[in-house]
Amino acid sequence: xxxxxxxxxxxxxxxxxxxxxxxxxxxxxxxxxxxxGVLAAIATAMLxxxxxxxxxxxxxHVPDGALLSGLIxxxxxxxxxxxxxxxxxxxxxxxxxxxxxxxxANIFNPAAFALVASFYIFHTGQSWWGALxxxxxxxxxxxxxxxxxxxxxxxxxxxxxxxxxxxxxxxxLAAFVGNPAHVAELYRAPDLHAALFFAFFxxxxxxxxxxxxxxxxxxxxxxGVTSYATFALAGVVYFLLAGLLVSNVWEAxxxxxxxxxxxxxxTTR
Amino acid sequence: xxxKDHPTTSHLVALGTAAxxxxxxxxxxxxxxxxxxxxxxxxxxxxxxxxxxxxxxxxVSISAPATxxxxxxxxxxxxxxxxxKPEPKGDAASAxxxxxxxxxxxxxxxxxxxxxxxxxxxxxxxPDLKDGVYTxxxxxxxxxxxxxxxxxxxxxxxxxxxxxLTMYSVYWIAALPPQVVKRQSxxxxxxxxxxxxxxxxxxxxxxxxxxxx
Numbered sequence: 001x002x003x004x005x006x007x008x009x010x011x012x013x014x015x016x017x018x019x020x021x022x023x024x025x026x027x028x029x030x031x032x033x034x035x036x037g038v039l040a041a042i043a044t045a046m047l048x049x050x051x052x053x054x055x056x057x058x059x060x061h062v063p064d065g066a067l068l069s070g071l072i073x074x075x076x077x078x079x080x081x082x083x084x085x086x087x088x089x090x091x092x093x094x095x096x097x098x099x100x101x102x103x104x105a106n107i108f109n110p111a112a113f114a115l116v117a118s119f120y121i122f123h124t125g126q127s128w129w130g131a132l133x134x135x136x137x138x139x140x141x142x143x144x145x146x147x148x149x150x151x152x153x154x155x156x157x158x159x160x161x162x163x164x165x166x167x168x169x170x171x172x173l174a175a176f177v178g179n180p181a182h183v184a185e186l187y188r189a190p191d192l193h194a195a196l197f198f199a200f201f202x203x204x205x206x207x208x209x210x211x212x213x214x215x216x217x218x219x220x221x222x223x224g225v226t227s228y229a230t231f232a233l234a235g236v237v238y239f240l241l242a243g244l245l246v247s248n249v250w251e252a253x254x255x256x257x258x259x260x261x262x263x264x265x266x267t268t269r
Numbered sequence: 270x271x272x273k274d275h276p277t278t279s280h281l282v283a284l285g286t287a288a289x290x291x292x293x294x295x296x297x298x299x300x301x302x303x304x305x306x307x308x309x310x311x312x313x314x315x316x317x318x319x320x321x322x323x324x325x326x327x328x329v330s331i332s333a334p335a336t337x338x339x340x341x342x343x344x345x346x347x348x349x350x351x352x353x354k355p356e357p358k359g360d361a362a363s364a365x366x367x368x369x370x371x372x373x374x375x376x377x378x379x380x381x382x383x384x385x386x387x388x389x390x391x392x393x394x395x396p397d398l399k400d401g402v403y404t405x406x407x408x409x410x411x412x413x414x415x416x417x418x419x420x421x422x423x424x425x426x427x428x429x430x431x432x433x434l435t436m437y438s439v440y441w442i443a444a445l446p447p448q449v450v451k452r453q454s455x456x457x458x459x460x461x462x463x464x465x466x467x468x469x470x471x472x473x474x475x476x477x478x479x480x481x482x
Contacts, residue, residue: 125441125463157282157285161282161285161289164289164293165285165289165292168289168292168296169292171296172293172296172299175299179303180299180300180302180303181300181303183300184300184301184304187293187296187297187304188297188304
């Protein structure tokens, strides 16, 4: 595929969007601080994925999905981590795609899976610096604009609305029922930026999220409810990612149930 | 390619977006006072320590627990201003109270068990401190930390993190308790990326030492 044509595909557009965000975020966070992690994560992800794709498909392909996974991992991990932590985390992301599959797609969002694993292996912090939390409020407009564009292009608007709707509904209820101070930060930077980045660029991941709008509503709601529940009950730094992993499991179950139904129909005819 | 937007779909998207914004707006307004209170605490300066900063008269090796990737800055001389590296704002934070935040007890106890026991400055004593074990809480927007200090013969004999309720792993600040013993002071180095947690630990030690008086 020609380069120009590739960058008009959803994956190509996502690479451009995240690339733009990472450049702007790097300027705000510190280019020297974030560059080792970004390069290590992307290079490792692509180097690990390339031979695996060759083995599976029989010929070489540019591992563009790995580039995205590496980029997302680097944009979420704290830039204060050593570069090898980003490297190992992105390798985990790629390796998680192959053994854990239902039908033709991986079960878990690779970046989310690896970041949670990395928390337990390296005790990593997650700063979500790629979501532009350290820049002026105008940066939020850039984040929302790129996110909304990509979401529309991959036809995942319902999943984003379902996630944000359920997540903020529960937080707002908690603010009225309990102490508002407990959830005040979730409405503001950096948590707001993290939630938006997560909704636009991770919950919408095409291989791990459902294509039909009705299923997207369920999927997004599961992600929102479990994210909030993880925050409220466990208080762990990866509460958003935990919500996504739970909804990934639901989607895998749905896909598997659909395949079983098709098989049963085939045998009765 | 996304399907061509049907007018009904566009209306539903607009309605859904408006609903999300409305819920967010209501919650934002509801939490504004609490957020302002937290913001007011953010740029706080360290209160003066109740225990004077001890001179580093001896260089005693202290077996510190695993420090992970915490990057500690060099120890400042007594009274020297600390260079503070700002904490990245991005660390997904919450303002959950210490009582409600689930406890990372396993990690905290791991640190507590390996807390240093070796006093470094053998000359410095604080007669106004009573012997015993004292604890104190320090708070930050990333969660609360309970510090524990043991006073023996007017000295800080041991220090540890009794409970770490932050959203970070306790390993990020595991290097701090040995510094309290080594310096006989709550003045610990700042840790890059964990400035607020460092402050919370400092506040916890200060509170514990106040109780020892």
